[in-house]
Amino acid sequence: MLELLGFPPAASAHAADIDRINVLVHWLMLVLFVGWGAFFIYTLVRFRRSAHPVADHAGIKGTVSKWIEGGVLVAEVVLLVFFSIPAWYARVDAFPAESEAVTLRVVGEQFAWNMHYPGPDRKFGKTDAKLVSADNPLGLDRRDPDAKDDITTINQMHLPVNRPVIVHLSSKDVIHSFKVFPMRVNQDAIPGMSIPVHFKPTRIGTYPINCAQLCR
Numbered sequence: 001m002l003e004l005l006g007f008p009p010a011a012s013a014h015a016a017d018i019d020r021i022n023v024l025v026h027w028l029m030l031v032l033f034v035g036w037g038a039f040f041i042y043t044l045v046r047f048r049r050s051a052h053p054v055a056d057h058a059g060i061k062g063t064v065s066k067w068i069e070g071g072v073l074v075a076e077v078v079l080l081v082f083f084s085i086p087a088w089y090a091r092v093d094a095f096p097a098e099s100e101a102v103t104l105r106v107v108g109e110q111f112a113w114n115m116h117y118p119g120p121d122r123k124f125g126k127t128d129a130k131l132v133s134a135d136n137p138l139g140l141d142r143r144d145p146d147a148k149d150d151i152t153t154i155n156q157m158h159l160p161v162n163r164p165v166i167v168h169l170s171s172k173d174v175i176h177s178f179k180v181f182p183m184r185v186n187q188d189a190i191p192g193m194s195i196p197v198h199f200k201p202t203r204i205g206t207y208p209i210n211c212a213q214l215c216r
Contacts, residue, residue: 011182011203017087018184024083028075035068095198096164103166104157107138108176108189112154113209114138119149137172157209161201169195179212186212 010016105116105124114137118124125140125147132139137154140147157180159165169178169189176189178197182205187197 008182008207009203009205010184011201011205011207012184013200013202014087014090015182015184015202017083017090021079021083021087024079028072028079032072091198095196096166096200098166101164101166101198102159103168105138105168105170105194106157106178106189107170107172108178108211109137109172110174110215111211112137113157113178114172115151115153115157116140117151117153118146119151121146121149125150132172155209159201161204164198164200166196166198169197174215176215177210177212179210180207181210182207 007019010019103118103122107114107116116124116138123146125142126144127139128141129139131141138152140150140152142148167178167185169187170193171189171191173191175191177186178189179186180199182203183199183201185197185199187195189195
């Protein structure tokens with residue numbers, strides 16, 4: 001259904017939960033848009049000047065509006081408690097064990113994403129800002145034993161399917177927004193911070209890595 005609206009195919013294990021929330025929120029917004037739009041047109045006709053030349057300062061005394069507002073509140077609480085909070089917990093707190101996941105670092109800069117894989121030893125080599133250059137954008141110190149088998153790429157993230165992935169996001173310059181839409185992954189990369197995000201790819205393919213907002 002969402003693919004017909006322009007959404008890319010879901011390519012991660014948690015994508016269905018994100019899409020479900022997206023659909024429910026948009027249905028609620030559609031109902032509110034139609035409902036309040038119809039009510040606005042009704043008030044324009046019902047309380048037009050020709051029918052009510054003198055203002056009524058008492059206002060509406062019925063309880064229908066209160067019931068409608070209460071229904072909207074209940075719908076929002078249901079979306080929050082039963083859908084959004086569980087999805088948030090699964091994405092933020094329920095991280096897979098690093099021993100069972102593919103772990104890599106992604107460092108944003110204007111205008112590229114630098115990937116750093118730890119290699120077969122699963123240990124990240126040391127980096128040093130003094131070593132940063134055009135050929136070594138991450139400043140990886142190849143003299144460090146842990147760095148000898150490390151792999152770095154630019155704008156290319158290669159991952160296996162059906163295995164958890166943990167990405168540690170950071171930035172070299174300004175705030176970037178790391179987004180892989182088919183994976184339903186979106187997280188800001190902030191200078192001076194390492195922010196983890198996880199997902200599990202389930203679909204083989206080639207997908208773009210976007211910066212979802214203006215660098216700032």
